[in-house]
Amino acid sequence: MSSNASYASEKDITVVHLMRHGEVANPDGILYGRLPGYHLSELGRQMADRVADHLSSRDVTHVVASPLERAQETATPIAKAHGLDLATDERLIEADNVFQGKTFGVGDGALRKPDNWKHLVNPFKPSWGEPYIEQVVRMMGALNAAKDQARGHEAVLVSHQLPIWTVRSYVEKRRLWHDPRKRQCTLASLTTFTYLGDRIVSVGYAEPAIDLVPAHLRAGVKPVKGKSKAFGA
Numbered sequence: 001m002s003s004n005a006s007y008a009s010e011k012d013i014t015v016v017h018l019m020r021h022g023e024v025a026n027p028d029g030i031l032y033g034r035l036p037g038y039h040l041s042e043l044g045r046q047m048a049d050r051v052a053d054h055l056s057s058r059d060v061t062h063v064v065a066s067p068l069e070r071a072q073e074t075a076t077p078i079a080k081a082h083g084l085d086l087a088t089d090e091r092l093i094e095a096d097n098v099f100q101g102k103t104f105g106v107g108d109g110a111l112r113k114p115d116n117w118k119h120l121v122n123p124f125k126p127s128w129g130e131p132y133i134e135q136v137v138r139m140m141g142a143l144n145a146a147k148d149q150a151r152g153h154e155a156v157l158v159s160h161q162l163p164i165w166t167v168r169s170y171v172e173k174r175r176l177w178h179d180p181r182k183r184q185c186t187l188a189s190l191t192t193f194t195y196l197g198d199r200i201v202s203v204g205y206a207e208p209a210i211d212l213v214p215a216h217l218r219a220g221v222k223p224v225k226g227k228s229k230a231f232g233a
Contacts (some may be wrong), residue, residue, distance in 0.1 A: 003067045010076055012197045014147045014153065014154070015192060016143055016158060016166075016195065017155065017191070018157050018192070019074065020159065020160065020161050020186070020191075021044070021048075021187070021189045022046075022188045023040065023047060023213075029103050030103060031097065032100070033099075034068065034100060036068070037069070037103060038069060039070060046186075050188065051074075051209055054208035058154050061080045061182075062084070062150040063087065063160075064158070065086060065157070066088075066094065066158075066159050068094060071092065071160065091138040091145075092142050092158070093165065095163055096130040125177075132177065139167035147193075147198070161183060168203060172203060182219075184205060184219045190207075191203065191205050
């Protein structure tokens, strides 16, 4: 490869960080989904600030968030740190879910009620919410739009756990249906997609605020009755 060709390739590397929002104030343990009015807790704001500090030296030229308050509030300090306006992309929104507005704690939530069992007939789709493949389509659209907007630089997109994990699974060629307890997508984590031109060549994962994340909310931890309610999406 000539030196000119190598230089051109290096200039066409774009990094898109897909971030999960910080902790949400949710004392009643509601599965809030797309409901309005759910904001970051004080700890969640600390998580957002921590990630903004972590990314402050990076070449971020585009910051965009889901329209939900918790995502907007997480993205705001990142955009501010880089002197950027915060954009909104509806495609980054949380997955739709029929259990929205209900409690979903271990042993005392919606799954114990027979009226809800009809929504659980097909975990591969899933039957209780937005199909996984539809999440992939919209999330890939948001990722590619951000890549085009920040080409040759870096972008940060703030979204929600399930859409982030679903699109990562697609890119890494894993099945889309999965055990939710095994998602590697902790609060305020960064799932990073590196593009060479228009092609994703690597996926990385980092947890800049992991010391702020309560132990029972970390990836892979077995749910505990009475504590899992605080788990946000």
